[in-house]
Amino acid sequence: MADAYPSVAEVAAAASAFARSHPGLCALREIGRSREGRPLRVLTVGRTGAGRRNVLVVAGPHSDERIGPATALKLAGRVAADPLLHARAGAAWHFLLCLDPDGTIRSEAGPAVRRTPAEHFRHAYRPPADEQPEWAPSIRPADDQLPESRALVDLIDELRPFLQCSLHGNDLGGSWIQLTRDIPGLAEPLGKLSAERDVPVQTGTYDALYWPSSGPGVYVMPAPGERAQFESLPEDVNRSTWIRPHRYGGMTALFEVPMWASRKVADTAPHPDPARAMAGLAALLRRQSDRTGVLLDRVRPLLPDPGSPAARPLLRIAAELAGICRDVADDWDRLHPSPVPLTLAHLSALDIAARRISLRVTGVLLRLLDGLPGPAEARVRASCEQQLTRWAGELEAGHHLAWVPVTDQVGLQSETVLAAFRLLNEG
Known part of the structure; x- marks a missing residue:
């Protein structure tokens, strides 16, 4: 297997084949179209209906973070193969395979396999914040939302997920998780799963500097009214799609894994100056x-x-x-x-x-x-x-910096999602 991220087309083809090979258990549907007319597809694993609890997994929220769609496919396979994760848990899983296909396709330019950091920044594409579907609702007027954002919000309203998992991939650093509500005990599997793949757990972040930590690498959203981010960032997390599941008693967990690992982001020693x-x-x-x-x-x-x-x-x-x-x-x-x-x-x-x-x-x-x-x-x-x-x-x-193979990125992210599900579902 090449040490490379799958393309948008490859993910769609794999999901279609997977759904056909699991009739009665899996289904693939289109929930909308992107600004440029590309389909937004959701792969469902597990039986749906009254009494079922839904998990929503959102891949590709940032177009230059390409690990999510690969993780979604891996998770779909793991869930389908284990009734403890769906039938016996009373759960159905729904995988939005790529929230921003237009931008992700632009990030596919350049070398297909393992890039250098220079090649990554040369070819990666990341739109402005108000054109990133996950964050756009927190910036744009309510009557001027992106079609991708509307599709995601409508999907959340339909499924009322008790857990929404947002799959991100930082280019440089370590593994970490942001939660809109705490999942006690999550830091332990994050640390174990990261250590198994020689990935540092990131104990200091730009994105969550003001967020309290419930354990190494796990950050919990501050209470309303408390400071959540730097003044230069335009987003308001309380208006983002992360908060939408709260209407139905649910929550969101954001999972970060690095392309290149740096041990420095795990050093908890006080800075001398x-x-x-x-x-x-x-x-x-x-x-x-x-x-x-x-x-x-x-x-x-x-x-x-x-x-x-x-x-x-x-x-x-x-x-x-x-x-x-x-x-x-x-x-x-x-x-x-x-x-x-x-x-x-x-x-x-x-x-x-x-x-x-x-x-x-x-x-x-x-x-x-x-x-x-x-x-x-x-x-x-x-x-x-x-x-x-x-x-x-x-x-x-x-x-x-040390490159983290794509298989390790996928393995770490998918297993951490499952750890969060088990802790939340059993709790």
Whole structure:
């Protein structure tokens, strides 16, 4: 088996074949269409009906995090083969195979098998926050929702899941889980399953810095009114699709597994000088913002039609990411004194988050330049490629990254989902 993520087409074909081979137990249906007309498919495993409790698994919420659809297929096989997970548990499982197929297909560009970090950022595609279906309801007006978001919300309202599992994959770091309600005891299987695959448990995160922890790598959403995230992030978790199951007594668990592991995100030792470290990260962000701004200014006039359907969204992504660096730098400045004790893991996670932004900008600029002829275009392309290679190299060297094989990513994520289900179902 190649050490690669399956494509959107491969996942759809595998799910169709799986449903046909399990008549009476499995069914595949379409619940809507993406903005570009691609089907949103749900694979159900287990008998449905009155008295059944539903589990909803959402794969592909972020288009550059491609592990989820592979995990969904693995989970479907595990559930179908074990009546303890469906019939005897009184449960049915529903797998939304890819929430953002349009974006995911764009991330399929480039090498199909194990990429380097530079190749990943060169080819990965991640739309702005208000075009990410899972987060868009927390940002966009109620009367201007994405069709993918509406389909997911309608599915939650139909199924009323007691557990929604959102399958994410961070590019660099470790394994961790975010919960909208606590599942006591989940940290233990997370630690065991991660150790078996030599993946560090991430004890410091950018996304959940303000979330209380119920155990190593497990973060529980703060109570309403308490701070949940940095000011530079536009999302409101209380309006996201994560919270929708709460209407029916359910909850959401978000499962993160890394593409490349870094031991640094597991180091719980207190940082010796967090104020100086944060000041250094803020300065780094501002320098990189200046540099990506210069590159963007060089790319924009070379585009034959900046307003075209192909160029316009990419320009928006690049401009927003280049601009957000300064907002994030301001967040970093406000972290002293910090409301939480900053560990070496926290600073490592924040360093990764800072460097990731500019790498994404540079990858988008190279995507804009793809196929453009001429010496001026070649010079700017070379500058962007050199910058991306340099920044990716600094990231690799600074965090001692180790690739996690796709089979291990899938195994860790799928088994952790099952651990959460068992704890919640038995509780």
